[in-house]
Amino acid sequence: MDGSAPRRTRIQQEKRELILEAALEVFSTNGFRGSTIDQIAEAAGMSKPNLLYYFRRKEDIHETLMQRLLDTWLAPLRELDDIGDPLTELRSYIRRKLEMARDFPRESRLFANEILQGAPRIKPMLEGELKTLVDEKAAVIKGWMRAGKIVRTDPWHLIFSIWATTQHYADFDVQVRAVLGADRGGDGRFEDAARFLEQLFLDGLKPKG
Amino acid sequence: MDGSAPRRTRIQQEKRELILEAALEVFSTNGFRGSTIDQIAEAAGMSKPNLLYYFRRKEDIHETLMQRLLDTWLAPLRELDDIGDPLTELRSYIRRKLEMARDFPRESRLFANEILQGAPRIKPMLEGELKTLVDEKAAVIKGWMRAGKIVRTDPWHLIFSIWATTQHYADFDVQVRAVLGADRGGDGRFEDAARFLEQLFLDGLKPKG
DNA sequence: CTAACGTTTGTCCAACCGGTCAAAAATTTG
DNA sequence: CAAATTTTTGACCGGTTGGACAAACGTTAG
Numbered sequence: 001m002d003g004s005a006p007r008r009t010r011i012q013q014e015k016r017e018l019i020l021e022a023a024l025e026v027f028s029t030n031g032f033r034g035s036t037i038d039q040i041a042e043a044a045g046m047s048k049p050n051l052l053y054y055f056r057r058k059e060d061i062h063e064t065l066m067q068r069l070l071d072t073w074l075a076p077l078r079e080l081d082d083i084g085d086p087l088t089e090l091r092s093y094i095r096r097k098l099e100m101a102r103d104f105p106r107e108s109r110l111f112a113n114e115i116l117q118g119a120p121r122i123k124p125m126l127e128g129e130l131k132t133l134v135d136e137k138a139a140v141i142k143g144w145m146r147a148g149k150i151v152r153t154d155p156w157h158l159i160f161s162i163w164a165t166t167q168h169y170a171d172f173d174v175q176v177r178a179v180l181g182a183d184r185g186g187d188g189r190f191e192d193a194a195r196f197l198e199q200l201f202l203d204g205l206k207p208k209g
Numbered sequence: 210m211d212g213s214a215p216r217r218t219r220i221q222q223e224k225r226e227l228i229l230e231a232a233l234e235v236f237s238t239n240g241f242r243g244s245t246i247d248q249i250a251e252a253a254g255m256s257k258p259n260l261l262y263y264f265r266r267k268e269d270i271h272e273t274l275m276q277r278l279l280d281t282w283l284a285p286l287r288e289l290d291d292i293g294d295p296l297t298e299l300r301s302y303i304r305r306k307l308e309m310a311r312d313f314p315r316e317s318r319l320f321a322n323e324i325l326q327g328a329p330r331i332k333p334m335l336e337g338e339l340k341t342l343v344d345e346k347a348a349v350i351k352g353w354m355r356a357g358k359i360v361r362t363d364p365w366h367l368i369f370s371i372w373a374t375t376q377h378y379a380d381f382d383v384q385v386r387a388v389l390g391a392d393r394g395g396d397g398r399f400e401d402a403a404r405f406l407e408q409l410f411l412d413g414l415k416p417k418g
Numbered sequence: 419c420t421a422a423c424g425t426t427t428g429t430c431c432a433a434c435c436g437g438t439c440a441a442a443a444a445t446t447t448g
Numbered sequence: 449c450a451a452a453t454t455t456t457t458g459a460c461c462g463g464t465t466g467g468a469c470a471a472a473c474g475t476t477a478g
Contacts, residue, residue, distance in 0.1 A: 009424070009425095011424080011425075012424090012425095015425095029326060029327060030242065030326065031240045031242065031243055031322075031325075031326070032243070033239065033240065033242060033243035034240060034241075034242035034243055034326070036464085036465065036466085037465075037466065037467085038464090038465080038466095046426085047426070047427060047428090048466090048467090049426075049427060049428080049429095049467090049468090049469090050425075050426055050427070052466085052467065052468085053424095053425070053426075056467085057466080057467080058465095058466065058467090087414070087415060090414065109325055112321075112325055112380070112381075113240075113325060115380070115381050115383055115384050116240075116318055116321055116322060116325070116380055116381075117238060117239065117240070117243075118238060118383050119383045119384065119387075123383065123387065126383065126384055126387035126388065127387045127390075130384075130387065130388060131387060131388050131390060134388045148416060149416070150414045150415070150416060151408070151412065151413070151414050151415070151416055153405055153408050153409070153414070154401055154404070154405045156388065156389060156393070157401060157402055157405035157406075158405065158409070158414075160374075160377060160378075160381075160385060160388075160402075161374045161377075161405070161406070161409060163377070163381075164373040164374045164376075164377035164381070165369075165370045165373045165374060167373075168369060168370075168372070168373035169369075171321070171324070171325055172321075172324050172325075172369075172372075172373070174324055174327050174328045174332065174335065175324050175328065175335055175339075176369060178328075178332065178335035178336045178339065178340060179335065179339060179340050179343045179365065179369075180365060181336075181340060184365070192363055192366060193366055193369075195363070196362055196363045196366035196367065196370070197366075197370070199360070199362050199413075200362070200367070200370060200409070200410070200413065201409070201413055201414055202413045202414060202415045203360065203412075203413040203415055204360070204408075204409065204410055204411045204412040204413030205296070205299065205359045205360050205362070205367075205410055205411060206296060206359070206360070206411045206412055207357060207358070207359060207360055218445095218446090218454075218455095220445085220454080220455070221454090221455095224455090245434080245435065245436085246435075246436065246437085247434090247435080247436095255456085256456070256457060256458085257435095257436090257437090258437085258438085258439090258456075258457065258458080259455075259456055259457070261436085261437065261438085262454095262455070262456075263455095265437085266436085266437080267435095267436065267437090
């Protein structure tokens with residue numbers, strides 16, 4: 001197998017970027033099967049055969065998009081480090097994840113779509129690379145628990161809960177904005193969410209004493 | 210407008226149930242556009258024209274499914290009541306939601322699919338019925354905060370976080386099982402999740418003192 | 419200029435998909 | 449039973465979709 005990237009002209013690089021950007025928009029709102037090559041081509045400002053000159057199959061676009069996504073998507077977790085104060089580390093992990101939901105909602109939805117449908121294309125990666133990474137970070141968290149820096153609990157489910165609460169603001173954005181209404185559903189909702197999540201994860205709901 | 214339900218024969222009722230059950234399976238894993246009438250018909254054990262005799266359009270099936278879903282889906286929140294101890298009420302709301310994720314994962318995924326795609330078919334309901342219900346319950350929670358029964362925080366985001374963390378175990382089930390691995394990803398994962406969530410929502414991560 | 423190479427387009431196709439229709443089969447009703 | 453009604457089926461249709469292809473167009477290098 002040849003792992004080297006194919007040589008590409010300047011035009012090819014630019015057009016491929018254009019297509020991927022358009023495809024991200026279309027796939028993330030319609031899902032894979034719900035999106036058509038024509039839609040992507042139009043969003044990218046080119047004809048369908050022209051698009052197929054750069055990506056020979058619809059699936060190739062999706063696959064390329066997915067590979068790129070996964071790298072950046074797990075970056076915040078990779079940064080979770082053993083140096084520094086545990087509570088501060090966790091707090092900034094939550095903050096980073098929430099910022100990703102705010103700044104890259106389309107990527108979040110693309111990922112959610114894939115998982116919802118049973119992750120047919122990335123299951124191996126979930127069971128391999130992702131599991132390894134999470135296990136590794138769970139061990140770090142367990143160390144913090146042993147040291148009494150944070151409460152003893154299940155590190156895996158802790159990570160799940162951080163994923164769930166932060167990605168919720170990207171994946172369920174329509175619902176969040178609908179429920180908050182016009183006045184509170186504006187740009188401030190991410191700051192409100194950040195404040196709430198910090199409080200929840202650090203102190204919970206039970207009053208002191 | 211005639212709001213009365215059409216008269217139906219015994220066969221019609223049974224077959225319609227069969228179709229809805231099959232459609233729930235298919236729609237929840239492939240999304241609306243990703244599902245074909247043929248798939249649903251085959252899953253229901255009948256021919257496509259036969260299915261179309263009971264539901265004249267693909268959309269009618271989805272709509273019927275959606276209406277039923279919404280009633281039961283919000284039942285746990287409706288039960289959240291002002292009588293009884295606030296912390297107990299919240300704890301059992303979380304437990305009920307988690308049980309729904311465990312027992313009705315397809316319904317959860319169907320709903321998630323709809324929201325992910327921008328809720329084209331149920332946006333009015335989100336902005337109307339749902340918002341009203343959530344606002345009402347947020348007021349109840351605010352009362353608990355004023356009474357010092359739970360910590361002061363944002364009730365809307367609190368509700369979001371409960372939705373997010375519990376539905377995560379249905380919508381992202383593949384990922385959860387992949388990360389937990391064969392040994393911990395079995396049936397016990399919901400009990401582990403319940404324990405973790407209770408601890409998180411009540412006490413947070415910060416050690417006492 | 420011209421040959422080689424990279425890019426774009428129009429046309430076409432086979433498969434699929436949602437839905438129709440008439441006629442056959444099964445069931446209910448009198 | 450027979451008539452009326454409901455259910456099931458096979459054949460069919462028009463529109464869409466992913467993708468192929470050759471020809472035209474543009475660009476670059478000798």
